[in-house]
Amino acid sequence: MAGRLDSIRYFQVITPVDWNTPYTYRADKRLEVRPGSIVRVQLGRQRVKGIVLAEVKTPPSGLDIKPLQLLSDEVPPLPESMVEMIKTAANYYFVSPGSLFRAASPPGLLKKHGYRYRMKTKRVPLFLTEEELEVVSYIGEKGKSERALRQAFRGKQVGRMLKRLVKLEILVKEVEDEASGIQSIKRRALALVRPPDSEELKKLQKKAPKQAAVLEKMVAAKSEPFRLCAELAQETGCSYETFAALEKKGWVRLFHDFRSLVRGDRHFLEGHKLTLEQAAFLSDFNKHPKAIHLLYGVTGSGKTECYLRAADEVMEKGKSVLYMVPEIGLTPAAISRLKVRFGNDIAILHSGLSRGERLSEWLRILKSRVRIVVGTRSAVFAPLSNLGLIVVDEENDHSYKQSSHPRYNAVHAALFRAKIEGTGVILGSATPTIESYAHGIAGKYVMSHLTTRVEQKVMPEMRLIDMKAEFKRNKGKKAILSEALVEEIKRTLAAGEQVILFLNRRGYAPFLLCRKCGFVVQCPQCSVTLTVHSGYEGKPLRCHYCGIEQELPHVCPSCGDAFIQMMGFGTQKVEQHLNRLFPGKEIFRADRDTMSGKKSFQKLHDRMLAGEIDILVGTQMIARGHHFPGVSLVGVLDADASLKFPDFRSAERTFSLILQAAGRAGRGETPGRVLIQTYLPENKIFDFLKSGNFADFAKEELKFREKAGYPPFAHLISLEIKGENEDEVKETAEKLAKSLHGAAEKGVAVLGPFKAGIYRVKGRYRRVLLLRGESRPAVRRAFTGGALPILRNITRNDPVQITPDVDPLFID
Ligand SMILES: [Zn+2]
Ligand SMILES: [Zn+2]
Known part of the structure; x- marks a missing residue:
């Protein structure tokens, strides 16, 4: 009796069909199953693939426990450290491990995929059978898919032949890449x-x-x-x-692929001499290779070179490296340098890849065929084994935080992973988050500061333009470009240099206002104004939240008066204005409306470098990463937009955004100039910006956070309550608040429920609750006691949904 029971082990398995609940399956003891194994299981009537989460000692009673089947050796198990990390992160964010697995794994992983075979060698041994030789010659130089082979050799045991040819190392078996397929050889x-x-x-x-x-x-x-x-x-x-x-x-x-190598940008191929500060960082890194390093320094101070050197040294020791960037398209130069440095040892993971490409890159990583992975947010879950270092470039970037369920922050997840794997981390940024900086001051992170730009390029000179004075001079009209900025643009263009104008607002005009009754045209589904766009197919009034389109009204929908006007300005209007002011000059607009194509960034990059563009006007997307030596003037058209955003991080965000935009100026021979237009010139943030002193700004900001009780001096968990029926949302929110009040101990505040800043999105009402306290465990206990019991009873089909957000980036 005992013998039979002993020969069975039990495992929790998550499947793509139901990611929320792990189910228990049994396996024979002789099967090599462990956390991370990819298995096949019966779920209801379906047979599906799943991932083993953990072994359990005793199975749930009263259930018929079904057996699991181990997938053949084509897909090795995930590294155990990764499973561990996903469990840790799921626990921290109060989400199911399955939902994180789904966010982490390539979409094609647990679905069916095809294979293809190609030749590994040109020398075909003589001992092959005639049929095997036929198969080999059919596969030829280009390779063939398994499907095609099975069709061509029907009834001839092709599977067995292929297996033998792979074993003899004559053929290679690869996951079929739907999009690029064999093309990659030509590339x-x-x-x-x-x-x-x-x-x-x-x-x-x-x-x-x-x-x-x-x-x-x-x-x-x-x-x-x-x-x-x-x-x-x-x-x-x-x-x-x-x-x-x-x-x-x-x-x-x-x-493997030349496409992401940048033409005309050769500087990455040459060796770089280290500055004293870079050398000091590397020596710190070598002294503490397992610590968390915070590397901060102005744009152009050579952070990338530091990452690369550190990565080099780690790889030299036979370890692998995870290199995270906010967005692949924004850092073509860094990617090229990595490719040149590490060749085919590199895998790249980002959402721009096709399903097939993503899966094949992911499998290359899992099979330890690469030693460095470059990727965006979800790459933090890349199945690299033998990890030696995690680099997080621009660690303050918001794209590291997933804004939909499961709301994890890849920077924090990277720290979890480093702790589990015992590796070092480099967090780099021109403007670190206030939280990271506080850890640096406290000695929790090893902090290094790069103050000088490489090759002695000086920091651009910053000048503030008081738009209030401009407003008076213009007799009460708000100008898009101040006189001073227009003069500077003229001077710059006359010298044959380029200009970047920065405005984080796309479209033509942000709203329509009736001058008579004050009516503002709003989206019927969201509580935001509709933005006017021009020159597109489709209707000109658009909602940036739900995408709805409407015709432009000729009279006020409320009072019928014809005095309805477009107010404010977006990038489109700036572009039009510039075309009028500077006829004959090449003006290019870069925002989400013009940059949707896959290659649009590459094209923009090439055209800027070739000097084909005189003035580039764009949103946040042009503020980061690019290296345009011809740009000597940067204009920030509306510095106040993000400063006025009602959130405790607005100053931090504004500082970072403006400094980053300013960093685009003067990367070439001519020193750069930056002009900042603002209606709030007395705001202290501009003094810090002018001196470029992040440390002073951060200290001031820390004082404010401490007084107001915000991170890093408090821990926050927010809960969003959302649904189509306003009363139901209100009721659920109040019930939740009551439960949280009951569970919160002294020192934990339950704030709200209040209406979200944008109260209605896509027809759904949103209320927000906030837990806040100095002690993280106490805040978490309040959540566990007050919110989890309610959350567990909500299914995906319920009319009101609750989404937790641990360490929220935005509170609205
Ligand atoms: Zn009106
Ligand atoms: Zn809308």
Whole structure:
């Protein structure tokens, strides 16, 4: 009896069909199942794939426990540390581990996917059977999908033959990439890392003439950052092995895909000399390789070089690196440098990839074929084993926080992961979050500060424009561009330099107002004004929250008067204004309306570098990352917009945004100038901005946070209550508040429920509750006692939904 029971183990499994509840399954003891194993289970009538979360000692009683089946060896189990980290994060954010798994894994993982086979070697051994030879020749140079092979060799046990050919290392089995497929071979490219001297070249010409021929071609094409392998092979008659041999010797780098290499941006290929501060950081990093490092420094001070050097050293020791960026498209230069530095050892994960591409990158990581992963938010869950370092670039960026369920913050998740894996972290930023900075001061993080720009480029000079004075001079009319800014633009253009104008508001005009009765046109589904757009197909009035479109009314919908006017200005109106002011100049607008294409950033980047654009006007998306040496003037058109946002982080956000935008100026030969237009010139934040002193700003901000009781001096958990029926939402919110009041101990405040800043979105009403307290455990206990019992009873189909947000970024 006992023997039989002992031979069975029980496991909790989560599946894509139901991510909220782990179900228990049994497995024979001999099966090598562990947390992270990918398994096949019966769920209701379906057979689905799932992931083992944990082993359980005793199964739930009274249930018929079904067996699980281990998936064949094509997909190895997830690293156990990753499962551990997902459990930790799920616990911290009060969400199910399954919902995090779903956010973390590529969409295709647990669905069916095809495989394809390609040749691994050109030398086919003689001992193959005739049928096997037929299969090999059918697969040919281009490779074939399993589907095609099964069709062509129907009834001939093709599966068995393929298995043997893979085992003999004649074929390689790969997950089919729906989008790019075989194309990727055509996209292979070669970049010169170190040109040979004449002596070396002579030797090579004797020993390996084809390699020498390729190298000579590369040296001759010095102005091109890379060349396509297919072209080189045609010109020299060499094979793929030639490129691989050259890479092994360190002359060149081989790339799977040339598309993300930036043309005309060669500076990344050359070696960089470290500044004293960069060297000091690296020595700190080497002394404390397992600590959390906060690296802050102005734009252009060379943070990227620090990340790369640290990554290099970690990889030198045989460890892997996770390198996180807010958005891939915004950092083409950094990605190119990483690709050049690490070649095919790199995998890139972001939402711009097709489903197939994402899955195949993910599997390359899982199978330990790469040593560095670059990616956006969800890459924090990349299944890398043997992790040695996590880099988080622009750690203050909001895109690290997922704004929908499950609301996790990838920066915090990275810290959880580092703790579990015992690795170091580098958090980098020009303007760290106030919380990170406080940890730095307290000595919890090792803080390094880069104060000088590399190559002695000076920080741009900042000038404040008082728009109130401008308003008086204009006889009560609000100007888009102040006189001073127009003068500066003229001067800059006359000198043949480029201008960036920054305005974080897209569209033509942000609202329509009736001058007679004061009526403002609002979205019928959301409590926001409709923005006027021009020059599109479709209707000109648009809601930025739900996307609804309406015709422009000719008379006021409320009083019928014809005196209805467009108020304020967005990027479109600025563009129009500029075209009028500077005829003949090339003006380009970059916002979400113009930059939706996959390659739009690359195009913008290329055109800016080529000097084809005179004035670039855009939203937040142009404030980050780019390196445009021709830009010497940056204008911030409305510095007050984010400052007036009713949230305790508004000063932090404004400081960061303006400093980042300012960082676009003067990255070339000419020193930069920054003009900031504001109606609140007396605000202290501008003094700190002018001196560029983040530390002083942060200290002032910390004083305010301490007095007002905000993070890092308090812990916050917010709850959003949302539904279509206003009364039901109100009722649920009040019930929840009551329960929380009952559970909150002394020192924990329950604030609200209050109406959210934008009370209605897509027809759903929103109320917010906030838990706040100095002690994190106490705040969490209040949540566990007061909110969890109610949350657990809500199903996905209930009319009122409650979403918890631990450490919310916005409270509205
Ligand atoms: Zn009216
Ligand atoms: Zn709307």
